[in-house]
Structure formats: C-alpha cells, structure tokens
Amino acid sequence: MTVDQLWIILILAGAMAAFALNRWRTEVVAVAALSAAVLAGLVNFSSVFAGFSNSAVITxxxxxxxxxxxxxxGLVDRVARPILSRLASERQLILFLACGGAGLSVFMNNIGALAIMLPLAYAGCRRLGVAPQTVLMPLSFATLLGGMCSLIGTPANLVVSGAREENLGAPMGFFVFAVVGLPAVLAGLLWLGLFHGERGARGSGGGEHPREEDEAVERIVFEWPVSKDAAWVGKSLEEIEREESIEILNVVRREEFVFARRDDIRLQAGDIIVLAAPHRLFDRLWKGDENSVGDHRAWPIREAVVTPSSVVLGSTVGSIAPFDTHSVEVIGVRGANLRVDGRFADIKISIGDVLLLQGDDDAFAGALEQAGCLALAGRSDTPPGRITPFAAIALGCGILLSATQITPPEIAFGLSLAGMAIAGAASLPELLRRIDWRVVIMLAALIPLAHAFETTGAAAAMAGPILQLALSDKVMLALALWAVATLITPFLNNVATAAILAPIALAAAEASNASPDMLLLAVAAGASTDFLTPFGHHNNTVVMGAAGYELRDFLRRGAPLTVITGVVTVLSLAIFY
Structure with missing residues (x-):
C-alpha cells in the first residue's frame, strides 16, 4: 500500500470517526477532511471546489x-385530508401515512416528504385519538424506503450515479434504483401495516389527547405562575406530583430557585414553577381561569416542529428572534432530550422538538417561515388555503424529462425552476435562502475526497478483502457491500456512506465478474437502510424528538425491517443481475 493510499484511508477514517461522535457539524467535518487531503497533496487546488459544479450537488x-x-x-394536503377523514383505525392511519410518505419520497428528498406528511400525521392522530409515537416511526421508515426507488429520492443515489458516470461514462437511469427499491418498499409497507397497527384507535372522532399509557412521552415542559387561588398553594411538590401525575422540575420564588427536599417544599402564591405535564393538564392550566394570562388566552395554541434546517437550533426558548419579532410566544416545549437546568426560557432547542406557540394568526405564519419550523396540526386546525399546483407540475415535468433521458437531471429540474421563476410562481433568491446548505456543503466536500479515494488506488486496495470474504461470488459481494453500508450509515450518514463505498464497489466489480450496477445498487440500498438508530438520518432524529422515542425503540422496531430490506435487496439483485 502506497503512502497516498494510507493518507486518504486515514483521512476518511478520521472523518468517519468524527461523523460517528456527532460532536461537530457534518459539513465542518467534511470540509476539514477535504482540507487535510489538499494539504497532503491528494486533491489538487483546482479540484477543491469541483464538488459544487458536480451534477449531483446541483440536482x-x-x-x-x-x-x-x-x-x-397545499396540493398534497388538499388531496390527502378527505382520505384522512375516512380512516377508522390505527392500522389504516399507519398504512395511509406510510404509503403517502413512501410515494412522496420517490420524487423528492426524504426530509421534504416527512415535512409534508407530519401535519397530516398529527391531524390523523388527533381525530382518531391515537398517540403520535404509534405512527411517526413507521412514517419516517416509509420515507427512507421510498427514497430507494429513484435517482432523486435521496442524495446518496445521486452520489452513486455520479460515481458511475465518472467511471463508466453514463449515470444511472432515473428509475433503475426501483429494481431494489420497489420490492423493498412493498415488503416494508406490508411489515409496517401488519406489525405497527396492532391496536385499533379508541373512538373514531374527536380524539383530543393520546391514551394515558402514552402520555409519558407526550409531556409538555412549560412554566406556570402560581396564583393565590390555585389549589396547589400549601401543598408539597411530592403531593402535587402524585395527584396530578406530573413532574415539577424547578420552583422559583422571588427570582431565586428554591432548593430543599421535595416533600419540604410547599408552593406559595407568587411562585413560578417549571413542570412537565401531559396535554390535558397543560390545557387546563393554560386555558383555565386560575392562570392569569390576559387576552392571550383567546389566541389559539399551535404546534410546530424544529427541522434540521431551522435557524432556532441551539437557541434558548427565550432568545428566538423570529418569534420575538412577530410577537409569537413559546409557551411549551415537547421533546425527547429536553434538558431543564433553570427557567423555561433557558431550555435549548434541538432537532425534533415540538414548540407550543401562541400569537396572532397573521403573525404566526411569518414567524414560522422565518424560523424555519414546520407547522403541525394545531388545536384549531384551519383548512388548507388556495391550491398552487405550479410546483407539482414543474416537478412532474422535471421528472419526465429526466426519466426519458431527454436531458440530464440537473438540466431538467433547472428548467422546471426557471419556468416557475419566469411565470412568477417562485422567488429563487428566497428559495436559496431557505435551503439546508449543510447537506450541500458536505456533499460538495465529499466528492473530491471520493475521487481521491479512487484515483490513489485505495478503493481497489480496500475491495480486496471484500472480494476474498465473498469468494468473488457476485451475490455474496452484493450482500457484503449492502451489509457494510447498513452497518456504517447510522454512524455517518447516507451521503458519506455512498461516497466512500461507491469507489470500492466499482473496484470490486472490475476485479470480478459482477455487474457494476448490481454492486452500486447494493451500496445505495444499504446507505438508505437506516432504521436502527435515531441519529443516522435527520428524519429519524425529527420523529424521535417529536414523539419521544428512545434508542431501544428504533432497535426493537427497526431491526426486523432492516433484515427484511436486506433479504429483499439481495434477492432482487440476484434475480435481475
């Protein structure tokens, strides 16, 4: 093994370790790895920014x-809500959301599909009285499965296609990924429908709250001033917690925290308490007469989830500038990893946290748009507004041009955007401001690294052990590459996994009698088989925070689906190749 090969392997191994630790932003890790490769002479200065002109990044x-x-x-919402109103059970709701999420993910990125389906999921849960944690994980898994079916379903597929184009002269076809993606989606949806909807919804309408056994993960953290007439005055914290099934996190008295044994602290009028309570108690306190919140009580309470591209990530509740600007108040937070060390205003916001907001209707939409948060089904849902079909038409035209290979994907979707801009249906500067540039920068930085990994011969050197392990059998090779991708994608991400393994797959194909497409599809499928952890893919992170899942929930529900996806993937590749 040469010095250059050792250097690129060490750099990529360091990047993988940094991704897995999850202590630094992904784009920072990718740029640091690229910088190290440049300093080591593995990437030319002229190629440093080549990733930004790559067709995959542009697409x-x-x-x-x-x-x-x-x-x-509003098109998807308007089409879906009549169907949603006819659903009568938990299993029907899960299947509807899973099919919708998978279908949308075929034609857009995974997080976009989840963003569209989340409000519908919450609306369905409230109508049927189903706890969100019952349906959100199947929805997330379905969006990941759907992304396996097309070139644009996930950035990992574009990376794999780009590697093929660079080495073999032509990219992957638009729906070539469906060779493994479609069987995996069908098998996955069957599993999700049969084994994630065991319980029927209690009641078929008007469900306002989750079931009591699910309320623990639906608890809202908020701050409440104790009035002189409150029933809790004079009671100890332990007594209140036992009676109300809540947790009192902090007590503030005359601007100072009260520290003592919990059974010795008795609430007084004027105290401010920070507590975690179920929806029913939150509603009773916030809307009841005992809580003096003035005219704000007449304003509806709405919910919004913090997305990976939100500008409020890392901010405290009390310092969210877009909400202050629009006079929208955060009155509660729900999330899986909330850490409360002080007052409610000191809580830091993370991906997937659900914010309970109150403010004027006119200001609400502007505040959410500026903050980059996604509105969920509120307590007083409003019907979708005027349908604007231009986006669906433009996306459809781009898919048609790309799928028929009339133009390359980057040209096809570029024409779609240009048409919408000319028609006045889109503001390109505004859209560019709202892109999650972390994904773009990471992808652009990884592409030169992947090229160096291949040109130094390191990919071919790494392919050798895999060839020996698989005894040069093409089906065993596909299985080995799928397994490696599946094991590392939760700790990296699907883009990094595809960028690292695609050159190895091409080198293995060249050294054996296997089809390059077969092995590249195994890598792409493995990179998207991310059902075991909440931190491998943003969609899993979002639903973890929104529904209160734990790591063991993903392991318990995701492991069978991972096995199913692997079996279907390898069988499909063996049949078609």
Missing part, C-alpha cells in the same frame, strides 16, 4: 428548492 439544490414549493402549495 440536490434544485430538488430542495422544488420540494419547498410543493410543501407550500
């Missing part, structure tokens, strides 16, 4: 912009 940017437009159009 990702265009799809992110089109997804924004489709999410705002």
């Amino acid at each position: 990702v940017v265009e799809i992110l912009m089109l997804t924004q437009l489709l999410a705002r159009s």
Whole structure:
C-alpha cells in the first residue's frame, strides 16, 4: 500500500470517526477532511471546489428548492385530508401515512416528504385519538424506503450515479434504483401495516389527547405562575406530583430557585414553577381561569416542529428572534432530550422538538417561515388555503424529462425552476435562502475526497478483502457491500456512506465478474437502510424528538425491517443481475 493510499484511508477514517461522535457539524467535518487531503497533496487546488459544479450537488439544490414549493402549495394536503377523514383505525392511519410518505419520497428528498406528511400525521392522530409515537416511526421508515426507488429520492443515489458516470461514462437511469427499491418498499409497507397497527384507535372522532399509557412521552415542559387561588398553594411538590401525575422540575420564588427536599417544599402564591405535564393538564392550566394570562388566552395554541434546517437550533426558548419579532410566544416545549437546568426560557432547542406557540394568526405564519419550523396540526386546525399546483407540475415535468433521458437531471429540474421563476410562481433568491446548505456543503466536500479515494488506488486496495470474504461470488459481494453500508450509515450518514463505498464497489466489480450496477445498487440500498438508530438520518432524529422515542425503540422496531430490506435487496439483485 502506497503512502497516498494510507493518507486518504486515514483521512476518511478520521472523518468517519468524527461523523460517528456527532460532536461537530457534518459539513465542518467534511470540509476539514477535504482540507487535510489538499494539504497532503491528494486533491489538487483546482479540484477543491469541483464538488459544487458536480451534477449531483446541483440536482440536490434544485430538488430542495422544488420540494419547498410543493410543501407550500397545499396540493398534497388538499388531496390527502378527505382520505384522512375516512380512516377508522390505527392500522389504516399507519398504512395511509406510510404509503403517502413512501410515494412522496420517490420524487423528492426524504426530509421534504416527512415535512409534508407530519401535519397530516398529527391531524390523523388527533381525530382518531391515537398517540403520535404509534405512527411517526413507521412514517419516517416509509420515507427512507421510498427514497430507494429513484435517482432523486435521496442524495446518496445521486452520489452513486455520479460515481458511475465518472467511471463508466453514463449515470444511472432515473428509475433503475426501483429494481431494489420497489420490492423493498412493498415488503416494508406490508411489515409496517401488519406489525405497527396492532391496536385499533379508541373512538373514531374527536380524539383530543393520546391514551394515558402514552402520555409519558407526550409531556409538555412549560412554566406556570402560581396564583393565590390555585389549589396547589400549601401543598408539597411530592403531593402535587402524585395527584396530578406530573413532574415539577424547578420552583422559583422571588427570582431565586428554591432548593430543599421535595416533600419540604410547599408552593406559595407568587411562585413560578417549571413542570412537565401531559396535554390535558397543560390545557387546563393554560386555558383555565386560575392562570392569569390576559387576552392571550383567546389566541389559539399551535404546534410546530424544529427541522434540521431551522435557524432556532441551539437557541434558548427565550432568545428566538423570529418569534420575538412577530410577537409569537413559546409557551411549551415537547421533546425527547429536553434538558431543564433553570427557567423555561433557558431550555435549548434541538432537532425534533415540538414548540407550543401562541400569537396572532397573521403573525404566526411569518414567524414560522422565518424560523424555519414546520407547522403541525394545531388545536384549531384551519383548512388548507388556495391550491398552487405550479410546483407539482414543474416537478412532474422535471421528472419526465429526466426519466426519458431527454436531458440530464440537473438540466431538467433547472428548467422546471426557471419556468416557475419566469411565470412568477417562485422567488429563487428566497428559495436559496431557505435551503439546508449543510447537506450541500458536505456533499460538495465529499466528492473530491471520493475521487481521491479512487484515483490513489485505495478503493481497489480496500475491495480486496471484500472480494476474498465473498469468494468473488457476485451475490455474496452484493450482500457484503449492502451489509457494510447498513452497518456504517447510522454512524455517518447516507451521503458519506455512498461516497466512500461507491469507489470500492466499482473496484470490486472490475476485479470480478459482477455487474457494476448490481454492486452500486447494493451500496445505495444499504446507505438508505437506516432504521436502527435515531441519529443516522435527520428524519429519524425529527420523529424521535417529536414523539419521544428512545434508542431501544428504533432497535426493537427497526431491526426486523432492516433484515427484511436486506433479504429483499439481495434477492432482487440476484434475480435481475
């Protein structure tokens, strides 16, 4: 093994370790790895920014912009809500959401599909009285499965296609990924429908709250001033917690925290308490006469989830500038990893946290748009507004041009955006401002690294052990590559996994009698088989925070689906190749 090969392997191994630790932003890790490769002489200065002109990166940017437009159009919401109103059981709701999420993910990025389906999921849960944690994990898994079916379903597929184009002269076809993706989706949906909807919904209408056994993960953290007439005055914390099934996190008296044994602290009028309570108690306190909140009580309470691209990430509740600007107040937070060390205003916001907001209707939409948060089904849902079908038409035209290979994908979707801009249906500067540039920068930084991994011969050197392990059998090779991708994607991400393994797959194909497409599809499928952890993919992170899942929930529910996906993937590749 040469010095250059050792250097690139060490750099990529360091990047993988940094991704897995999850202590630094992904784009920072990717740029640092690229910088190290440049300093080591593995990437030329002229190639440092080549990733930004790569067709995969350009296509990702265009799809992110089109997804924004489709999410705002109201078209999916208007089509889906009549169907949602006819659902009568938990299993029907799960299947509807899973099919919708998988279908949308075929034609847009995974997080965009989840963003469109989340409000519908919450609306369905409230109508049927189903706890969100019952349906959100199947929805997330379905969006990941759907992304396996097309070129634009996930950036990892674009990376794999780009590797093929660079080495073999032509990219992957638009729906070539469906060879493994479609069987995996069908098998996955069957599993999700049969084994994630065991309980029927209690009641078929008007469900306002989750079932009592699910309320623990639906608890809202908020702050409440104790009035002189409150029933809790004079009672100890332990007594109140036992009676109300809540947790009192902190007590503030005359601007100072009260520290003592919990059974010795008795609430007084004027105290401010920070507590975690179920929806029913939150509603009773916030809307009841005992809580003096003035005219704000007449304003509806709405919910919004913090997305990976939100500008409020890392901010405290009391310092969210977009909400202050629009006079929207955060009155509660629900999330899986909330850490409360002080007052409610000191809580830091993370991906997937659900914010309970109150403010004027006119200001609400502007505040959420500026903050980059996604509105969920509120307590007083409003019907979708005027349908704007231009985004769906533009996306459809781009898919048609790309799928028929009339134009390359980056040109097809570029024409779609240009047409919408000319027609006045899209503001390109505004769309560009709202893109999650972390994904774009990470992808652009990883592409030169992947090229260096291949040109130094390191990919071929790494392919050797895999060939020996698989005894050069093409089916065993596909299984080995799928397994490696599946094992590392939860700790990296699907883009990094595809960028690292695609050159190895091509080198293995060249050294054996296997089809390059067969092995590349195994890598792409493995990179998207991310059902075991909440931190491998943003969609899993979002639903973890929104529904209160734990790591063991993903392991318990995701392990069978991972096995099913692997079996279906390898069988499909063996049949078609």
